[in-house]
Amino acid sequence: MSLKLYGYWRSTASYRVRIALNLKGVEYEYVPVHLVNNGGEQHQTEYTRLNPSHLVPTLVDEDEDIMLNQSLSIIEYLDERFDNEYRLIPEHRNERARVRALAQDIACDIQPLGNLRVLNALKGNFEASQDDVAKWAAHWIELGFNGIEKRLQTQAGKYCFDFDVTMADICLVPQVYNAKRFNVDMNKYPLINKIADNCNLLDAFEKAKPENQIDASA
Numbered sequence: 001m002s003l004k005l006y007g008y009w010r011s012t013a014s015y016r017v018r019i020a021l022n023l024k025g026v027e028y029e030y031v032p033v034h035l036v037n038n039g040g041e042q043h044q045t046e047y048t049r050l051n052p053s054h055l056v057p058t059l060v061d062e063d064e065d066i067m068l069n070q071s072l073s074i075i076e077y078l079d080e081r082f083d084n085e086y087r088l089i090p091e092h093r094n095e096r097a098r099v100r101a102l103a104q105d106i107a108c109d110i111q112p113l114g115n116l117r118v119l120n121a122l123k124g125n126f127e128a129s130q131d132d133v134a135k136w137a138a139h140w141i142e143l144g145f146n147g148i149e150k151r152l153q154t155q156a157g158k159y160c161f162d163f164d165v166t167m168a169d170i171c172l173v174p175q176v177y178n179a180k181r182f183n184v185d186m187n188k189y190p191l192i193n194k195i196a197d198n199c200n201l202l203d204a205f206e207k208a209k210p211e212n213q214i215d216a217s218a
Helices: 012-024 045-050 071-081 093-114 116-126 130-152 167-181 190-200 203-208
Strands: 003-007 029-032 058-061 066-069
Touching: 003 012, 012 071, 012 093, 012 167, 012 203, 045 058, 058 071, 066 071, 071 093, 071 167, 093 116, 093 130, 093 167, 116 130, 130 167, 130 190, 167 190, 190 203
Parallel strands: 003 029
Antiparallel strands: 003 058, 058 066
8 A cells, every 4th residue: 555644543534534534435454543542652763764743644655755744735635646536625716715824824933832832831841730721722722713603704614614514623623622622612603613523423523533544542
């Protein structure tokens, strides 16, 4: 099998890439990288060779002799590499820009502030309690969702952009999963909730859920 995805079951960025692979109908080998066990397997020599940033995911395409990190870059690569009828990035430049903007609202402005290494630093370097850490993560999710909910009022249909699943939906659903982990009141975000529910009815999203991965743990 030419494609390998190195990831972690509860990693938001890995979750995004799993959804994209499933939507594109691409077979791949999933290689778990546990971010907690053994001091974090992302720091081990073998994985560091693949991704010196010590983060997941990493996609290895042996046929194309390429290794990629950064979930949005991977998703765009998959969309172009497997150019079938199911497009994750619209062809029209205006729509393409809007999809990328919403995806980056999540992947650049919300998710990194709740990343595991940030939360660990809050506890280890700044003596934050677990409750403080949860409130920190919830705060940034809510701040981001406040803007996204308003933006969706002018563009959403069944999904973030009318009736086609795009990279924006691929980013939104894992962030909703995170929001629920950190006890964000999702009743404040009816459009986000509706879109996430619609996405999760699709087999590609169901298969990609963290609890359905081979490395899922309590």
